[in-house]
Amino acid sequence: MKFATQMPLDEVYLLLRTGHIERQQCLSRPLVEDYVRVRFLACGLCGSDMSKFEGTSPVSLPFSLGHEFIAQVEEVGSTVPSLKPGDFVTSDLNFRCGACDHCLAGRSHLCRVGQSGLFSNRAFASRGNLHHSYLLPLEADPSRHLVLSEPLSCVLYALDWAAPKTADRVLVVGAGGIGLCAAFALSLQAREAPFDIADIMSARLLTLDSLLESAGRAVLVPAGEYDVVLDVSGTAAGLATACRSVRGGGTVCSMSHLDRASDAAFLLAELTRRDVNFKVSYLNGPRENLRRAVRMLASSWNPSWDVLIEQRPLRDLQSVLDGRRKSPFNKSVIVISGA
Ligand SMILES: [Zn+2]
Numbered sequence: 001m002k003f004a005t006q007m008p009l010d011e012v013y014l015l016l017r018t019g020h021i022e023r024q025q026c027l028s029r030p031l032v033e034d035y036v037r038v039r040f041l042a043c044g045l046c047g048s049d050m051s052k053f054e055g056t057s058p059v060s061l062p063f064s065l066g067h068e069f070i071a072q073v074e075e076v077g078s079t080v081p082s083l084k085p086g087d088f089v090t091s092d093l094n095f096r097c098g099a100c101d102h103c104l105a106g107r108s109h110l111c112r113v114g115q116s117g118l119f120s121n122r123a124f125a126s127r128g129n130l131h132h133s134y135l136l137p138l139e140a141d142p143s144r145h146l147v148l149s150e151p152l153s154c155v156l157y158a159l160d161w162a163a164p165k166t167a168d169r170v171l172v173v174g175a176g177g178i179g180l181c182a183a184f185a186l187s188l189q190a191r192e193a194p195f196d197i198a199d200i201m202s203a204r205l206l207t208l209d210s211l212l213e214s215a216g217r218a219v220l221v222p223a224g225e226y227d228v229v230l231d232v233s234g235t236a237a238g239l240a241t242a243c244r245s246v247r248g249g250g251t252v253c254s255m256s257h258l259d260r261a262s263d264a265a266f267l268l269a270e271l272t273r274r275d276v277n278f279k280v281s282y283l284n285g286p287r288e289n290l291r292r293a294v295r296m297l298a299s300s301w302n303p304s305w306d307v308l309i310e311q312r313p314l315r316d317l318q319s320v321l322d323g324r325r326k327s328p329f330n331k332s333v334i335v336i337s338g339a
């Protein structure tokens with residue numbers, strides 16, 4: 001293992017305590033043999049970043065947020081197989097050991113090693129050293145909307161399970177970042193009827209509604225019964241709306257993490273005696289879903305949808321996090337260096 005003597009000076013933004021981000025300067029750590037040094041270009045803000053920032057999902061502090069990134073490779077360790085300096089990459093959320101029972105059974109997103117913090121987020125920074133197995137080459141221009149790759153991969157996994165038929169009435173509850181990804185994925189399907197996407201924030205619906213054209217409708221209140229409902233609200237109230245909106249015998253797939261919700265007792269009452277298929281979908285399933293997401297975004301993203309995404313510089317991270325819950329933008333992205 002060789003350490004460079006001249007290490008670049010990095011800027012990192014850390015969560016120091018609940019609600020408080022601080023910028024620090026430090027020397028890049030030496031590059032270990034199976035790690036890759038990347039220069040971060042842009043990173044999306046995830047609902048899970050918000051719950052750590054707000055303290056509803058406690059982490060040991062200081063903590064580095066930001067996992068939905070695109071980056072450029074600067075340097076690779078001696079045993080890294082397939083990346084080289086200059087490559088543009090995005091990241092999987094999961095370490096997949098390839099050897100545990102979950103990995104061997106095709107559930108590598110539940111890898112028993114990967115859940116134990118080999119990797120934390122760390123992309124709200126100028127550079128980072130990451131284990132090579134997290135990184136996926138973009139094989140396309142590093143356009144900023146590619147920060148949606150990881151959240152879209154989670155949506156694709158959920159939609160694969162929910163498997164709406166072309167004639168089904170489909171509802172998405174929540175028009176934040178995951179809702180945007182769901183709207184994008186559904187708008188590419190040949191559906192017989194437009195899908196609905198609902199949110200209690202009207203500001204997140206107006207522009208989205210016009211951009212969906214005939215593929216979908218953005219609605220404040222869901223109307224009638226739906227065959228398939230995707231809950232991506234991140235809230236117990238959103239999940240309750242989803243459960244109330246599904247027809248008997250229909251399908252509800254929730255991507256919300258509600259393990260710390262004060263009260264989810266409504267769930268059984270809403271679903272009992274209604275024969276509903278219900279799943280809590282977690283992360284993105286097999287790695288292939290990340291590749292699919294990258295390809296879909298590279299080939300089918302309509303640049304007019306860029307207006308749904310707030311783009312702010314890294315120095316604004318604190319104020320973007322402070323304002324995210326009330327932001328009219330469907331997604332917030334931190335721009336780190338020229339992409
Ligand atoms: Zn995420």
Ligand SMILES: [Zn+2]
Pocket residue numbers: 096097098099100101102103104108110111112113114
């Ligand atoms: Zn594993």
